[in-house]
Amino acid sequence: MSHDDANMDCSQALYRMMEYVDGEMTPEDTQALREHLSGCAPCLAERDIDQVLRQIVQRSCACEPAPPRLRATIMQRITTICDDGSWSEVTQVRHITEG
Template identity: 30%
Template sequence: MGENTDCLSCVEITARLHLYIDRELDSSEIEIVQQHLTTCPGCECRFYLDEKIKRLVHDCCVIERAPRHLREKIMRIAKGEQVEIDPELAMKIHADLEGC
């Protein structure tokens, strides 16, 4: 976490990442999140991971609503739990995260 006292903690940033990715934050919150991401490699990596997962879900799911098992796994991941994922999907995620 950065030294700036205006900067939110990593936990608070993580809680806002999906809102940030979906562009649902106001301009002052966007600035705070962006500032934190530039000073915290862990949160920046988490941001890129979450963004990539969101893109993969969007690109891979052609139905209106994601399957129940996928929604459940995503919720478990969001809570910090470890989940088993398809090895091919894991390889895609790892490839996308190279350099993170």
């Protein structure tokens, strides 16, 4: 979805639903999705399911920390530190050797 496009269709709403449920959208995109949900029962139902799923996962995993190797792998796939100290997206998957 373009950030200046106030109208959101179902495919855009469903694609970005977890981002919405997790509170990771811009205020403008959040408002656009809220407006869509106010008039779309199927997407609203999907939002409810995603919220319950998020709560179940959060409850089920709250006691167990992720294994260090998994955490490191995820972080390497998300970001990497450049030589100048800035952050950029990882374009290749790196393998962590066991040590």
